[in-house]
Amino acid sequence: MTTLAAAVMEARSRFSEAELADAGIEARLLLAGLLKLSPTEVFVGGDRVLTEEEEALIEVAIGRRLKREPVHRILGSREFHGMDLLISRETLEPRPDTEVLVDAMIPHLRRIVMDKGSARILDLGTGTGAILLALLKEIPAASGVGTDISEDALATAQRNAERLGLGDRFGTLRSRWFDNVSERFDIIVSNPPYIRSDVIPRLDPEVRNFDPLAALDGGPDGLYPYRDIAADAARFLEPEGLIGVEIGFDQQLAVTEIFTSAEFIVAQAERDYGGNDRALIFKLRNR
Numbered sequence: 001m002t003t004l005a006a007a008v009m010e011a012r013s014r015f016s017e018a019e020l021a022d023a024g025i026e027a028r029l030l031l032a033g034l035l036k037l038s039p040t041e042v043f044v045g046g047d048r049v050l051t052e053e054e055e056a057l058i059e060v061a062i063g064r065r066l067k068r069e070p071v072h073r074i075l076g077s078r079e080f081h082g083m084d085l086l087i088s089r090e091t092l093e094p095r096p097d098t099e100v101l102v103d104a105m106i107p108h109l110r111r112i113v114m115d116k117g118s119a120r121i122l123d124l125g126t127g128t129g130a131i132l133l134a135l136l137k138e139i140p141a142a143s144g145v146g147t148d149i150s151e152d153a154l155a156t157a158q159r160n161a162e163r164l165g166l167g168d169r170f171g172t173l174r175s176r177w178f179d180n181v182s183e184r185f186d187i188i189v190s191n192p193p194y195i196r197s198d199v200i201p202r203l204d205p206e207v208r209n210f211d212p213l214a215a216l217d218g219g220p221d222g223l224y225p226y227r228d229i230a231a232d233a234a235r236f237l238e239p240e241g242l243i244g245v246e247i248g249f250d251q252q253l254a255v256t257e258i259f260t261s262a263e264f265i266v267a268q269a270e271r272d273y274g275g276n277d278r279a280l281i282f283k284l285r286n287r
């Protein structure tokens, strides 16, 4: 007979032995997610006796975590901007840093909706749909399209849209950046892959072995996707439109140079909560 408290302790000590950081937090998060409890319920419900099925479920999940699979990937979903988003094999786990780009775009979308009554958004490399879905949740008069090269990601993004009740304003399109895009948009957003290829083997196993390579690898200098996007973006933006991109902490100068060498000027630069450069917004130079 195992209680919830004993199971949490056991998970915590096995995670500590394996030198996982935040072993206690991870143990509680994992068991709470598996048993569909809130973290508070895990704290106060320690006397609860687990069923055999629950014990088996927990054992499998601990084994996966010890092989360095991230907790949210084991649980199958992760919170982003107040939404619970499903994750699948070919989607990046959405990261809190990406909320910086979302929050930076919201006032611009509000202004566009005030002027025009509606707004159209294109999210290049949508993954779980995180950025576009967060914007649609905040701006009811907006609608948009999420593109990706991965069918698996597009299916997951569409499922997330339906689960959140945003399906009627959310569409998907399989496309290598703008290749299959034919409309103009008020706002384009993207969190493209931006890690240098040679850095990927040195990333934590949680990232390098579980986030899809296509979501990470930005080519030899980490900037290839920005070049592709900047080269074509003007043709798919309304004249008053804006494009917002997430960037790596050391990429602000290089990405600014790429977009300003195309037809853009910087409209806004944002840092994340750690003080790192994290998002850039550009507008067309000749508007």
Ligand SMILES: C[S@@+](CC[C@H](N)C(=O)[O-])C[C@H]1O[C@@H](n2cnc3c(N)ncnc32)[C@H](O)[C@@H]1O
Binding pocket: 090, 091, 092, 093, 094, 095, 098, 124, 125, 126, 127, 128, 129, 130, 131, 147, 148, 149, 150, 153, 175, 176, 177, 190, 191, 192, 193, 194, 214, 215, 216
């Ligand atoms: C860093 S992930 C971002 C996912 C999601 N937007 C987010 O912020 O959580 C980059 C995404 O771009 C997609 N991608 C990579 N190369 C692409 C390309 N050439 N065209 C379209 N999407 C691409 C990947 O499949 C992945 O879903």
